[in-house]
Amino acid sequence: MRKTVVPFGPQHPVLPEPIHLKLTIEDERVTEAIPNLGYVHRGLERLADVRDFHQMIQVVERVCGICSVIHALCYCQGVEELMGVEVPPRARYLRVMWSELHRVQSHLLWLGLFADSFGFESLFMQFWRVRERIMDISEATTGNRVIVSVNVIGGVRRNPDAEQLRWLLTQLDWVEAEIQRLETTMLEDYTVKKRTVGKGVLTSEKAYELGAVGPVLRGSGVAQDTRQTGYAAYGELHFEPVVETGGDCFARSKVRFREALASIDLIRRAISRLPDGEVRAKIKGKDDPQGETVMRVEQPRGELLYYLKGKGEKNLDRVRIRTPTFANIPPLLVMLPGLYLSDVPVVTLSIDPCISCTER
Amino acid sequence: MREEIIPVSADTLVGEVAKLKVQGYRLVTLSCTELDASQVDILYHFDKGLSLKHLRLTAAKTIPVPSISPVFFAALLIENEIQDLFGLRFEGLVVDFQGALYLEEEALKTPFCRFSLRTAAPSAVQGERAESPNP
Numbered sequence: 001m002r003k004t005v006v007p008f009g010p011q012h013p014v015l016p017e018p019i020h021l022k023l024t025i026e027d028e029r030v031t032e033a034i035p036n037l038g039y040v041h042r043g044l045e046r047l048a049d050v051r052d053f054h055q056m057i058q059v060v061e062r063v064c065g066i067c068s069v070i071h072a073l074c075y076c077q078g079v080e081e082l083m084g085v086e087v088p089p090r091a092r093y094l095r096v097m098w099s100e101l102h103r104v105q106s107h108l109l110w111l112g113l114f115a116d117s118f119g120f121e122s123l124f125m126q127f128w129r130v131r132e133r134i135m136d137i138s139e140a141t142t143g144n145r146v147i148v149s150v151n152v153i154g155g156v157r158r159n160p161d162a163e164q165l166r167w168l169l170t171q172l173d174w175v176e177a178e179i180q181r182l183e184t185t186m187l188e189d190y191t192v193k194k195r196t197v198g199k200g201v202l203t204s205e206k207a208y209e210l211g212a213v214g215p216v217l218r219g220s221g222v223a224q225d226t227r228q229t230g231y232a233a234y235g236e237l238h239f240e241p242v243v244e245t246g247g248d249c250f251a252r253s254k255v256r257f258r259e260a261l262a263s264i265d266l267i268r269r270a271i272s273r274l275p276d277g278e279v280r281a282k283i284k285g286k287d288d289p290q291g292e293t294v295m296r297v298e299q300p301r302g303e304l305l306y307y308l309k310g311k312g313e314k315n316l317d318r319v320r321i322r323t324p325t326f327a328n329i330p331p332l333l334v335m336l337p338g339l340y341l342s343d344v345p346v347v348t349l350s351i352d353p354c355i356s357c358t359e360r
Numbered sequence: 361m362r363e364e365i366i367p368v369s370a371d372t373l374v375g376e377v378a379k380l381k382v383q384g385y386r387l388v389t390l391s392c393t394e395l396d397a398s399q400v401d402i403l404y405h406f407d408k409g410l411s412l413k414h415l416r417l418t419a420a421k422t423i424p425v426p427s428i429s430p431v432f433f434a435a436l437l438i439e440n441e442i443q444d445l446f447g448l449r450f451e452g453l454v455v456d457f458q459g460a461l462y463l464e465e466e467a468l469k470t471p472f473c474r475f476s477l478r479t480a481a482p483s484a485v486q487g488e489r490a491e492s493p494n495p
Contacts, residue, residue: 034455035437038444038462046472211387211434229410292361294391294405294412307391307403322389322438330434359462 017355078295091155106300155280200347214302323357397475
């Protein structure tokens with residue numbers, strides 16, 4: 001059979017950001033996929049040379065807008081460990097609240113984009129309509145919709161009062177009811193299943209071996225979620241990961257759908273147990289960060305890792321960021337061979353690729 | 361760092377990595393840091409049941425490092441990225457982008473190195489930029 005090389009991306013209707021896959025196909029089936037990156041690489045890690053460890057919070061928040069809170073959380077936790085800072089309990093719970101709000105809006109964004117990838121535009125519109133309410137909550141509690149900038153070294157910079165939290169909970173009731181209304185369509189509709197069930201299958205052994213993370217790993221039946229380590233206040237909220245066993249695009253979308261609802265539960269639990277008190281520890285007079293640490297948290301797309309190295313100065317010696325999409329590209333390269341070319345967009349989108357994160 | 365760090369050499373690296381794979385570890389990532397003009401520090405991060413273990417390799421910039429991508433396919437992009445950003449060479453990569461995973465020909469080589477091994481005169485590059493109508 002004659003081989004043809006088809007370029008997928010860097011510009012493609014299902015890709016909001018640029019990534020290029022060089023697909024070798026025989027007849028209509030993919031036999032090999034080679035990625036090409038670097039279209040928008042920014043070298044943000046290197047900014048640690050010219051921005052001090054406080055200013056770097058703003059930089060890491062811009063690695064990815066959709067999960068900016070979680071990038072900043074991971075970075076701040078790392079610096080706090082290097083400096084020996086104890087974060088007040090109320091701040092730890094608020095960090096969970098804003099992280100989970102980000103997870104809900106990220107998953108709703110993806111569920112909409114995923115529906116759009118197989119031509120279900122009204123479903124896309126419904127998910128994004130619901131997502132808007134989360135953006136409103138972010139704006140009301142932090143002053144911003146996307147890059148909410150609440151994390152600081154030692155805690156958080158905002159402290160919502162009881163009335164604001166009551167309002168937030170009523171908004172979440174609405175969001176939860178609206179997501180549940182879409183459950184039948186997203187998880188039982190014939191068209192959705194036809195395009196997603198059995199596509200891009202990754203076994204649990206392969207997913208683990210290839211270093212898959214997040215919903216890609218849990219959609220393949222591996223019950224691993226960094227929130228299980230109990231960082232921030234997760235250890236006090238009885239967190240359980242969402243797991244599906246199908247290993248295909250449908251299983252991955254099911255994980256994200258169920259995680260959106262689970263995050264709403266986590267926010268309610270965090271608010272119901274929210275301790276009183278300070279939201280920011282004093283760090284004045286403490287030594288600048290020294291030594292090295294590895295910090296991990298769970299982004300909507302999976303495990304996020306920061307390696308930080310301090311030299312006892314305002315500027316860190318090294319900030320290394322491993323984002324979840326970077327970890328999910330090798331599993332994607334293994335998923336694609338054997339697929340019909342027409343399934344490539346749906347399977348590629350099923351890893352929730354964030355090129356902004358990848359090209360940090 | 362709270363977790364265990366095992367020092368390795370270029371000769372023992374692949375063997376140690378293979379041992380960890382047999383023990384059920386998965387590769388999380390590699391972190392490269394420039395130590396001085398001639399050396400880099402590479403940390404190999406592994407995870408098992410949410411517990412981390414690290415291998416530390418201190419390598420000379422000019423001597424190729426054995427690739428672990430034949431053991432862990434997931435190392436493929438990470439090692440290629442280090443080649444681009446630090447100018448290191450990995451020997452035995454399953455797909456070798458030859459330092460062009462990110463970088464176009466005209467881009468600055470080894471942009472993450474403070475101690476540059478570049479031969480091109482930096483003043484010429486700056487001069488071109490200054491004259492450009494769209495810097």
